[in-house]
Amino acid sequence: MLGNKFVAQLALQQLRNRGLITSAPRLTSVRHRFAWGSDAVGPNVPVGGKMGASENPELHTYDGDYRGTISKGDKPIPDYFYRTPTTGRTYIDRCVTYFISAVIWAWFSYHMYYHSGHLLGHWYMPYLTEFTDEELGIPKDSADDPEYWGNHKKEYGTYR
Incomplete structure (x- = not known):
């Protein structure tokens, strides 16, 4: 698609060719005379999905447009x-x-x-009664007492 600046320059050139603008544009006025009838017709500017007249290869650049699939129930664009x-x-x-x-x-x-x-943010959590003593790390009742990792045979207060 052509840029806005290029389209504005093209429109200005066509207005100059038609005589609607005779000199360099000034900040105080837009046009020098009022246009009537066929003089009021402007240049081919972008309207809708295509640009310009279909016989103009510079402005009419699309090879084909999608206007909907009528056979599938679309309204034509x-x-x-x-x-x-x-x-x-x-x-x-x-x-x-x-x-x-x-x-x-x-x-x-x-x-x-x-x-x-993953979606609800929680997983199945079994009750504590469903775990075995081995899974929880509890030794059997018949097992030897675990070794005490304290400070044996030392007076209180000397091992700190």
Whole structure:
């Protein structure tokens, strides 16, 4: 798409060619005379999805435009328009939306089924009665007493 500066320069050149602007532009005036009838017709400027006349290869640059898929129930998008109407969603928009939605729902369903703790923030925590003494690190009742790691045979206060 052509830049705004280039389009403005092109419009200024066409206005000069038509005689609507005869000298360098001044800050005090926009045009020097009032235009009537065919003189009031401006240059080909961007309107809608295309630019300029279709026989002008410099301004009419698109090879093809997507105007919707009529066979799939789309309303045709007009060629030129002053203000963009709300044309609804096209077939491509619906396909992309449904595909993205299906991927997101598949991811969500998979993770809710297999990894629900990741999404809900908690996992299954068994009751303490479900653990065995060995899992909790409790020795058997018949086991020897564990070695005491204190300071044997030393007076109180001398080992600190």
